[in-house]
Amino acid sequence: MKKITRTWIINGEERSVEFPPARRLLDVLRENLVLTGTKEGCGEGECGACTVMIDGEIVVSCLLAAGQVRDGSEILTVEGLERTPGGRLLQNAYLEKGAAQCGFCIPGMLVSSYAFLRRRPDITDASIKDAHAGNICRCTGYIKIIDAVKAAAERWPADEVVKS
């Protein structure tokens, strides 16, 4: 199989990577780029553990052929959160509220929370639940995750907001 090369901005850094075009983005991230923070849960788009953000939109990286991610795309994985004030705030809010139990869903959960908060939505239980509807926590620890998102929203930096 011929391989293709794509150059993306991953967690703020330009990276070029070569892979067969239909390789799942999940595998390119974990194996080619050794960004193993992103987890594989179900492998069929149900659980959200493999969630990453591409150009502001959350996707499940297990259902995305990496070749479909265009050159120049900005990809955020859980490893990139510590780069921004909002990302660090969010990580600390999860810690403070005890939002992680076994932790396997947390990388995807955090990315969904981050994409949600960047849109500066109305913060309600309903809107938080809707934004995390594609992320399943096998420990069923949803209450503390919702608490963490609310806590982060209260102090969310104004310059980490995008228009939807």
Place this chain on the structure above:
Amino acid sequence: MTAMESIDIAFPQTLPEALALMADEATRGQPLAGGTDLMVQWESGVRPPPARAIDIKHLHELHEISETHDELVIGGAVTHAHLRRTAMIRHYAPALAEAAATVGGGQIQAMGTIAGSIANASPAGDLAPSLLAADARVVVASVRGERNLSLQSFIRGYRKIDLAPDELIVRFVIPVKKPTEREQFRKLGPRAAQAISKIMGSYRGEIRDGTITRFSVALGSVAPTAVRLPDVEALVVGRTLDAALLDEAERCAAASVKPITDIRSTAEYRQWVSGRLIRGFLEHVGADN
């Protein structure tokens, strides 16, 4: 390397390039946009991965959202996330926006496309009922030219659509909801997100001077395809909405669907709920009228 990784993907930059690839058997491939249905089928082995796929996700011609005259035009690669967020769609085709907001979770909504949902042609696809109830049309293209068909005739049967091997779905044309009309999408499933519907439906209707002047309704997961309910429509249009008509319409709806029992629900439940959904839609169009 997995079987799926052996798929050769072509990356045309424009719609004409994509159509040219589709025109030639040697370069033709499975059109691939959001991948939320196809990737699952290929990875699980439900369908064998094709030798070739053609990436149409980013073709700018398939991302149009516009309103002309009395119609909304929505490009085939517009995602569910954009359907639910775009003010123009929420205003002129609110039931479609509501339906898009119930598909999967945020990730699936950001990936899956309107054309993909229709092309997958599952009776449980959430977008078909609201498009059918709005009398939507679909435009398909090939190097031979465009065809403009009613969605109702485009959906041919269980997982079957009227698409030639060299054609792509390009856009949907949807008559806008008039200010005097109402519409609503409703869905029943085991949980709100990430669950395939037991049954879902949508209507567009209008009452003038106490008389029902329009009632277009479609249900999903009650037949091999999403279906309009012409018997119910004929029954209620021209009538006054009252308790007797609600009872009649509920019975008529239950009698006019032939659902099956499968892993998600039973025929009996789906038949009963079909009647209740129709009653609910009539109450919705009649509220404060």
